[in-house]
Amino acid sequence: MVSRIDIGNAGYVELLETFGSDLTVVNAARVSFNKESTEFSDRDAGLIRYLAKHNHNSPFFHPQLRFRIKMPIFVTREWFRHTVGFARNEVSRRYVDFKPEVWIPTEFRERDPNLKQGSKNEIIAQNEAIHEIYVKTMQAALYSYDSLLEANVAPEMARAVLPQSMYTEFIETGSLAAYARLCGLRLDPHAQKEIQEFAQAIHDLLSPAFPVSWPALMQANA
Numbered sequence: 001m002v003s004r005i006d007i008g009n010a011g012y013v014e015l016l017e018t019f020g021s022d023l024t025v026v027n028a029a030r031v032s033f034n035k036e037s038t039e040f041s042d043r044d045a046g047l048i049r050y051l052a053k054h055n056h057n058s059p060f061f062h063p064q065l066r067f068r069i070k071m072p073i074f075v076t077r078e079w080f081r082h083t084v085g086f087a088r089n090e091v092s093r094r095y096v097d098f099k100p101e102v103w104i105p106t107e108f109r110e111r112d113p114n115l116k117q118g119s120k121n122e123i124i125a126q127n128e129a130i131h132e133i134y135v136k137t138m139q140a141a142l143y144s145y146d147s148l149l150e151a152n153v154a155p156e157m158a159r160a161v162l163p164q165s166m167y168t169e170f171i172e173t174g175s176l177a178a179y180a181r182l183c184g185l186r187l188d189p190h191a192q193k194e195i196q197e198f199a200q201a202i203h204d205l206l207s208p209a210f211p212v213s214w215p216a217l218m219q220a221n222a
C-alpha cells in the first residue's frame with residue numbers, strides 16, 4: 001500500500017501508522033449491545049453506513065492515524081485550524097537553524113473578482129515577470145536570515161524575517177472522524193487549491209485503509 005504522497009514541489013504527506021480498521025468502528029458500535037464481530041460482514045458494512053449517515057460519530061473516533069507532513073506555513077495555518085481530534089508536534093525554528101526551504105510556485109493564478117472564490121484557474125498573463133519578483137523576494141528573505149544568524153542573532157528572533165512560503169514539518173495524529181471532517185471542508189472547491197491537494201493526499205491514503213468507513217464518512221461530510 002502507498003504510504004507517502006508527494007504534492008509536487010509543495011511538500012508531502014506520509015502515513016506513518018494506522019491504528020484500527022473498519023472492524024474497529026463496528027466493534028466500538030456493537031459494544032452498546034455487548035456484541036462483537038470477529039470477521040467483517042455485509043451486515044457490518046451496513047451498520048457503518050447507517051452510523052455515518054445519522055452522525056453517530058463516536059465509533060469513528062477509535063481508529064487513529066499518524067502522519068508526517070511537510071507543507072508551506074501559509075497552508076499549515078489553515079490546516080491547524082482543524083483542532084478537535086488532532087494532536088500535533090512541529091519542527092521549531094527556535095531550536096533549529098538549518099537552511100530554510102521555500103515553496104516556489106511555477107504558475108500564478110489570477111485573482112477572482114468573486115472574493116469568496118479566491119482565485120481563477122487561469123494563469124496570469126505576466127507569469128514570468130511575477131515569478132521573477134517572487135524568487136527575488138525569497139532570496140532576499142533567506143539572505144537576511146543568514147545575515148542575522150551570522151551576526152549571532154538567536155534563531156528564535158532571526159526566523160521572523162522568513163516568509164509564509166517556508167516549509168514546515170509536523171507529526172499529526174488524528175481520529176478517522178477528524179480527518180473526514182477536515183477533508184470534507186478542504187476538498188471543497190471553495191478551499192484554496194494548495195490545501196485541497198494536501199486533503200486529497202489524506203483522502204487517497206485513507207480510502208484503501210478504511211474501504212467502507214471512509215466513503216461513508218466522506219458522503220456524510222460532503
Ligand SMILES: Cc1cc2nc3c(=O)[nH]c(=O)nc-3n(C[C@H](O)[C@H](O)[C@H](O)COP(=O)(O)OP(=O)(O)OC[C@H]3O[C@@H](n4cnc5c(N)ncnc54)[C@H](O)[C@@H]3O)c2cc1C
Nearest residue numbers: 078080081082083084085181182185186188189190191192
Ligand atoms: C473554505 C474555508 C474558508 C475559511 N475561511 C476562514 C476565514 O476567512 N477566517 C477564519 O478565521 N477562518 C476561516 N476558515 C476556518 C474555519 O472557520 C474553521 O476554523 C476551520 O474550517 C476548522 O473547522 P472545524 O469545524 O474542523 O474546527 P475544529 O476546531 O476542528 O472543530 C470541530 C467541531 O467541533 C465543534 N467545536 C469546536 N470548537 C467549538 C467551540 N468553541 N464551540 C462549539 N463547538 C465547537 C464544532 O462542531 C466544530 O465544527 C475557513 C475554512 C474553510 C474550509
